[in-house]
Amino acid sequence: MELPIRISKDSREPIYHQIVNQFKALIAGGHLSAGAPLPSIRALSKDLEISIITTRRAYQDLELQGFIKTLQGKGTFVAEIAEDLKEEVKVTSVHNIIENAVDTALSYDYNLSQVKEIFLTILKDKEKGE
Amino acid sequence: MELPIRISKDSREPIYHQIVNQFKALIAGGHLSAGAPLPSIRALSKDLEISIITTRRAYQDLELQGFIKTLQGKGTFVAEIAEDLKEEVKVTSVHNIIENAVDTALSYDYNLSQVKEIFLTILKDKEKGE
DNA sequence: TATACTGTGCATATAGATATATACAGTATA
DNA sequence: TATACTGTATATATCTATATGCACAGTATA
Numbered sequence: 001m002e003l004p005i006r007i008s009k010d011s012r013e014p015i016y017h018q019i020v021n022q023f024k025a026l027i028a029g030g031h032l033s034a035g036a037p038l039p040s041i042r043a044l045s046k047d048l049e050i051s052i053i054t055t056r057r058a059y060q061d062l063e064l065q066g067f068i069k070t071l072q073g074k075g076t077f078v079a080e081i082a083e084d085l086k087e088e089v090k091v092t093s094v095h096n097i098i099e100n101a102v103d104t105a106l107s108y109d110y111n112l113s114q115v116k117e118i119f120l121t122i123l124k125d126k127e128k129g130e
Numbered sequence: 131m132e133l134p135i136r137i138s139k140d141s142r143e144p145i146y147h148q149i150v151n152q153f154k155a156l157i158a159g160g161h162l163s164a165g166a167p168l169p170s171i172r173a174l175s176k177d178l179e180i181s182i183i184t185t186r187r188a189y190q191d192l193e194l195q196g197f198i199k200t201l202q203g204k205g206t207f208v209a210e211i212a213e214d215l216k217e218e219v220k221v222t223s224v225h226n227i228i229e230n231a232v233d234t235a236l237s238y239d240y241n242l243s244q245v246k247e248i249f250l251t252i253l254k255d256k257e258k259g260e
Numbered sequence: 261t262a263t264a265c266t267g268t269g270c271a272t273a274t275a276g277a278t279a280t281a282t283a284c285a286g287t288a289t290a
Numbered sequence: 291t292a293t294a295c296t297g298t299a300t301a302t303a304t305c306t307a308t309a310t311g312c313a314c315a316g317t318a319t320a
Binding site: 040042073076 | 265266267
Binding site: 013094119122127 | 248
């Protein structure tokens with residue numbers, strides 16, 4: 001399966017964390033359903049050109065958070081997650097990041113109506129396909 | 131002067147980086163004008179309960195980026211920065227963080243009109259004073 | 261059963277963020 | 291001049307993220 005996992009090695013955000021967040025988005029967003037196999041640790045490591053340890057770390061975090069299940073010798077699979085839990089992850093993740101963006105704008109001395117204007121402009125650009 | 135610098139020691143973001151970003155916002159946002167003194171390295175370190183090294187690192191970064199000037203023995207002061215440069219920092223910083231928030235929402239499978247709705251709700255909450 | 265996949269565990273290494281401590285150097289002012 | 295502020299420099303230590311390498315263990319299948 002072709003997974004749209006993309007990492008940036010220059011980012012301040014740790015690689016394993018980038019991987020975790022992207023899988024969370026794919027699972028909570030419904031693009032990966034329960035039982036779907038994830039790439040093997042070795043395959044993903046090779047794809048992203050990172051060490052097995054880093055991929056392993058990401059998968060361990062995802063398992064701890066309940067998003068995936070690993071079965072030794074068989075592989076790694078999307079876990080069964082209650083719909084409302086997925087929805088909660090989705091809602092709070094997005095809410096938090098948007099709220100943080102608004103707070104940052106306010107800290108730069110924009111007022112609320114200016115923030116709204118900037119935001120609507122960005123949305124319009126996205127609609128046009130950037 | 132009472133500066134609204136607040137750090138989180140649990141954050142994944144390095145402390146020196148949090149300090150840099152907050153001063154950048156204060157300066158580019160116009161809350162600190164050229165020549166204004168910053169707290170001494172020792173005073174800020176004591177206030178925030180962090181080591182002098184960390185504060186120093188933050189101030190060095192800010193100086194490298196041209197936002198402040200340090201004078202040995204005298205103190206640290208907001209640098210003279212062209213208005214249009216300040217404006218550019220302000221605009222791009224805010225634009226980037228909002229665009230990133232929108233992209234995250236899209237990665238969670240929200241569509242643009244849903245993102246808009248969430249955003250407007252958050253803005254309304256802010257207007258009411260949270 | 262042999263082979264080729266899966267995941268697991270461990271020992272070790274490097275780099276960066278951060279910390280502590282100590283000493284040095286420039287400046288202002290009573 | 292004494293003292294109390296400033297910033298500067300350096301040596302050392304800890305923690306975390308990340309890396310490499312190697313060996314082990316479970317599973318599927320020809």
